[in-house]
Amino acid sequence: MGSRLTEEQAAFAAAVRDFAKRECGTREQRDALTGGGREAHHPELYRRLADLGWLGVCLPEEYGGAGGGTADACLFLEETSYGMVPCGGFITTVITAKAYERFGTERQRREVLSGVVRGDVLAIAMSEPGAGSDVGALRSRARRERDGTWTIDGQKTWISNAHCAESILLVARTGEDKHGGLTMFHLPAGTPGVEIRGIETMRGREVNDVYLTDVRLPADAVVGEVNGGWKQLMAGLNHERLFLAANMLGLARRAFDDAVGYVREREQFGRPVGSFQALRHRVADLATEIECTRLLVREVAQDCDAQPDKLFPREASMAKLKATELAKQVTLEGMQMMGGYGYTTEFEMERHLRAAVVSTVYGGTSEIQRDVIGKTYGL
Missing domain, CATH: 1.20.140.10 (Butyryl-CoA Dehydrogenase, subunit A, domain 3)
Structure with a gap:
């Protein structure tokens, strides 16, 4: 397949460029929106992108999205990055949203994907102090209680946009098999037992430690299959x-x-x-x-x-x-x-x-x- 843009894609890219030039075209505008370059995400500007219908560029129309594909989302990311638009929450959001689209229940998809279209930010929590490139080594554990609910304990680290996310897609251990014992969970913001601490980096605050202490989640918080998290991540x-x-x-x-x-x-x-x-x-x-x-x-x-x-x-x-x-x-x-x-x-x-x-x-x-x-x- 050729790599040329369709007329529709070219018009979309031009519209994003125009928005970036108008809203972030000067150094003064960018500094005001990012605290002098220390904040990668500006919530109010992000909501304006949502109002334009762009945040759902690659999400299904039935959830309010535009029904576009991967190529369309890549165009949006390329042009907002070029234009220095402070919408840093979008990249983790779109990555996480695709997991919900593929593996979530209908209720989860309606709640999460519709929220993304309206401007919600999502985060995904995999890495831990002892599990970075080797995701299968993670130790945060989810225990199923007798009533079917889950209790989760552990620590996640380097979690991008957790501090501004409406929900986190959490990967935790539910079995002993290295890769076959991982499960994804839907973790709403504000859930008791969750503590988020920012990690200061050269770029300011963008990543976080997430501490989980006796976090209780309902039985239907599982995204996809129990112990199917590894295959879902690979997909x-x-x-x-x-x-x-x-x-x-x-x-x-x-x-x-x-x-x-x-x-x-x-x-x-x-x-x-x-x-x-x-x-x-x-x-x-x-x-x-x-x-x-x-x-x-x-x-x-x-x-x-x-x-x-x-x-x-x-x-x-x-x-x-x-x-x-x-x-x-x-x-x-x-x-x-x-x-x-x-x-x-x-x-x-x-x-x-x-x-x-x-x-x-x-x-x-x-x-x-x-x-x-x-x-x-x-x-």
């Missing part, structure tokens, strides 16, 4: 990795354009520094890599839409690996091309770098992606 990897890739593709494009804008204007030795061969060739290489990555991400997204029941472990991991490593490369080289100004908060390249470097860690590290790709070749 969602196409979406998770592609959405992360699209987000970083947008960031790479933005950092590239910012760097090119700078080297066009900055003069040394009587001419713009971008006219020197050393920088001109660097710009050419980065532009080529961005275009290759764009084609890869869009092609895989379209393949996923064409075959929604098929897993694309190799291709999705390639997209995530390529886009996140590219974003890191572009921001680092952008800093180098800008010299000392690239390190100052006067320009936004340092903000781009802080967003890019962590992308090669979350959602499966680059090393894990390479391992997945290698295994698909029988290695």
Whole structure:
């Protein structure tokens, strides 16, 4: 399948770009919305995106969504990232929403997916202090009581957007088998026994520790099958990795354009520094890599839409690996091309770098992606 956009998709991307330019087009606007770059999510602006119908871009129409596909969601993520729209809650929301769409009960889907369309934020809690890349090693435990309810104890860490989420999709251990003993649970915000503590990072508050102490959930809080959580997680990897890739593709494009804008204007030795061969060739290489990555991400997204029941472990991991490593490369080289100004908060390249470097860690590290790709070749 070709990677060109349909007329409808092109119009949608243009509308998102126009919104970003109007609402976040200046440094002053972006600083006001993000507390000087420390907050990745602005609730009021997010609700406006919901009012436009964009947050349900890839959710079924029966729950208020637009009925689009993976490619449409990737377009939205790419353009909002490029436009620096502070809607950081969307990426965990759309990843989590797809799990509810695929495995949730009808009641869960109506409650959660309809809420997403209206502007609710979702989070997913897998990682623990002793279980990161090795999700099967998690120890948070859910015990089924005699009345069918569940009691959950444990700790989750690095949970993106838990502090602003209306609900968390929690993965807990319900059996002894490493992979066959995991179960997903619907955990509403404000449930007694849940404590959320922010973790300070270079990007401000975006991730959290989540402490679970005698948390009681009803019998129907299970999402999917008891002890079926691992298979359900694996079924969602196409979406998770592609959405992360699209987000970083947008960031790479933005950092590239910012760097090119700078080297066009900055003069040394009587001419713009971008006219020197050393920088001109660097710009050419980065532009080529961005275009290759764009084609890869869009092609895989379209393949996923064409075959929604098929897993694309190799291709999705390639997209995530390529886009996140590219974003890191572009921001680092952008800093180098800008010299000392690239390190100052006067320009936004340092903000781009802080967003890019962590992308090669979350959602499966680059090393894990390479391992997945290698295994698909029988290695």
